[in-house]
Amino acid sequence: MSHPDLNQSDAIVVGSGPNGLAAAIRLAQAGRSVCVLEAADTPGGGVRSEELTLPGFVHDVCSAVYPMAVCSPFLRTLPLDQHGLEWITPPVALAHPFDDGSSREGSVALLYNSLDETVAGLGTDGPAYRNLVGEFARRWEEFIDDALSQPRIPHHPFMMSRFGLRAIRSASGLARSFFKTERARGLFAGIAAHSILPLEMAGTSAPTLVLAIAAHAAGWPIARRGSRQLTLSMISYLESLGGKVITGFNVESLSQISTGNPSRRKPILFNVTPRQFIRITGSALPAAFKKSLNRFRHGMACYKVDWALRQPTPWRSRECLQAGTLHLGATLAEISESERRAWHMQPPERPFVLFAQPSLFDPSRAPAGQHTAWGYCHVPYGYSGNVTDLIEAQVERFAPGFKDCILARSVMGPAELEKHNPNLTGGDIGGGAATLKQLLLRPTHLLWRTPMAGIYLCSSSTPPGPGVHGMCGYQAAEAALADYDKAKY
Numbered sequence: 001m002s003h004p005d006l007n008q009s010d011a012i013v014v015g016s017g018p019n020g021l022a023a024a025i026r027l028a029q030a031g032r033s034v035c036v037l038e039a040a041d042t043p044g045g046g047v048r049s050e051e052l053t054l055p056g057f058v059h060d061v062c063s064a065v066y067p068m069a070v071c072s073p074f075l076r077t078l079p080l081d082q083h084g085l086e087w088i089t090p091p092v093a094l095a096h097p098f099d100d101g102s103s104r105e106g107s108v109a110l111l112y113n114s115l116d117e118t119v120a121g122l123g124t125d126g127p128a129y130r131n132l133v134g135e136f137a138r139r140w141e142e143f144i145d146d147a148l149s150q151p152r153i154p155h156h157p158f159m160m161s162r163f164g165l166r167a168i169r170s171a172s173g174l175a176r177s178f179f180k181t182e183r184a185r186g187l188f189a190g191i192a193a194h195s196i197l198p199l200e201m202a203g204t205s206a207p208t209l210v211l212a213i214a215a216h217a218a219g220w221p222i223a224r225r226g227s228r229q230l231t232l233s234m235i236s237y238l239e240s241l242g243g244k245v246i247t248g249f250n251v252e253s254l255s256q257i258s259t260g261n262p263s264r265r266k267p268i269l270f271n272v273t274p275r276q277f278i279r280i281t282g283s284a285l286p287a288a289f290k291k292s293l294n295r296f297r298h299g300m301a302c303y304k305v306d307w308a309l310r311q312p313t314p315w316r317s318r319e320c321l322q323a324g325t326l327h328l329g330a331t332l333a334e335i336s337e338s339e340r341r342a343w344h345m346q347p348p349e350r351p352f353v354l355f356a357q358p359s360l361f362d363p364s365r366a367p368a369g370q371h372t373a374w375g376y377c378h379v380p381y382g383y384s385g386n387v388t389d390l391i392e393a394q395v396e397r398f399a400p401g402f403k404d405c406i407l408a409r410s411v412m413g414p415a416e417l418e419k420h421n422p423n424l425t426g427g428d429i430g431g432g433a434a435t436l437k438q439l440l441l442r443p444t445h446l447l448w449r450t451p452m453a454g455i456y457l458c459s460s461s462t463p464p465g466p467g468v469h470g471m472c473g474y475q476a477a478e479a480a481l482a483d484y485d486k487a488k489y
Helices: 004-008 018-029 067-071 115-121 123-138 140-147 157-167 171-178 182-195 205-218 228-240 274-284 287-294 318-322 332-343 388-398 414-420 436-440 471-487
Strands: 011-014 034-038 092-097 108-112 244-247 268-270 301-309 323-328 353-356 371-379 406-412 455-457
Touching: 004 034, 011 018, 011 471, 018 034, 018 228, 018 268, 018 471, 067 205, 092 182, 092 318, 108 115, 108 182, 108 205, 108 318, 115 123, 115 205, 123 140, 123 157, 123 171, 123 182, 123 205, 140 157, 140 205, 157 205, 171 182, 171 205, 171 332, 182 205, 182 323, 182 332, 228 244, 268 274, 268 471, 274 287, 274 455, 301 388, 301 414, 318 323, 323 388, 332 371, 353 388, 371 388, 388 406, 406 414, 455 471
Parallel strands: 011 034, 011 268, 034 244, 092 323, 268 455
Antiparallel strands: 092 108, 301 371, 301 406, 323 353, 353 371
16 A cells, blocks of 8 residues: 555545445445545546536536436435535426427427426326326335335335336337327437437336436436536545545555455455456456456447537527437437447447537536537447537437537547546446346346455446446445444454
């Protein structure tokens, strides 16, 4: 251990993304002295903001919209507002435009923060939507606490069994069985694409329903002044508990941070993917466990473009200006085709684009009168092609004149994303495909634990999986604390 803070700490966390910081906070709350090590010069992992395009234009490098953070059973209990975090919640969580091109009914489907407004806007499919999510939205705290908890018997088994019967289905199948209009089916499909899986795959309804419920529970907010404020507030709170974050410390081997008797080492929690963990632990990793980790499958990649704009995006449907997030892909069939191609390692033809326009609601993101926006689509894992023109064409389809608004752009394909944050292996922002198998036993049957005493995984490659909710780190810390007390480290 080359840093004095490592010798003085009771536990070490490798990686300062939201799960790493959540793990460190939970350990510090329990009275342990914690040191977080971050390889980059700035903390946060995928929760960072930078001037990617032009001076004065603040862009969120990876994650940007935080329905799961405000609903998280752990993060929502932290006094982050006292440490500089302020949420901004757009009046509409999501806008989903269609091709008819006018402002008449049907041109855009809106996921309002209000369940009643969403139901009214979906017309004949409104009652079906209420039937699908209404109960869970009313009881959202109970629901989210069970949905994001460690594998156990739920506290509300009847509610969760009703959810499970729907969640286990494919998103495309559920959309077709519940909804009659392309408007409602398209809205549901766009949300389903956040699963980063083919929409025909079993279990893709689960994240779709959770995100829709979160919209009615707390909206889909952004952090004022950029996503980095979430990281900075978590670090500030951690430091108030006595924890420390060291940047520029690249952990390349276990020997750097672990000395003495391996059976009595201080807990080390790794906020890394299985592939990184294998590389860091090297020959110390038992062969059977290494084999299991190597079977863990990564998912589709992301290809992201950030824009500095001279004006707001000129949406054909003006209702789109009420939303912080937009889904650009129209129909269930079109979105399904886009996601299916990426999963089967085929280059995109007409990519489904997830788009956000934070500066409409947070003027601190850009110079006066100007704006920021970003859009990304899913591409094959490790994809090396260029789809910038395809992404911009998809935006132009629903916002004629968009390209004329662009002052500058920043492009990050899978390789650039991984370079920016090694946890985004091959451009996979979810820490591994969230298939049913890999969601229940993630990344192995040991979940956060490993066969190595005192060594844990706390990244999104562990339950409950992808999303900025901190629960992977929280659950890993709980496991470490339980083992810590038994071993009396």
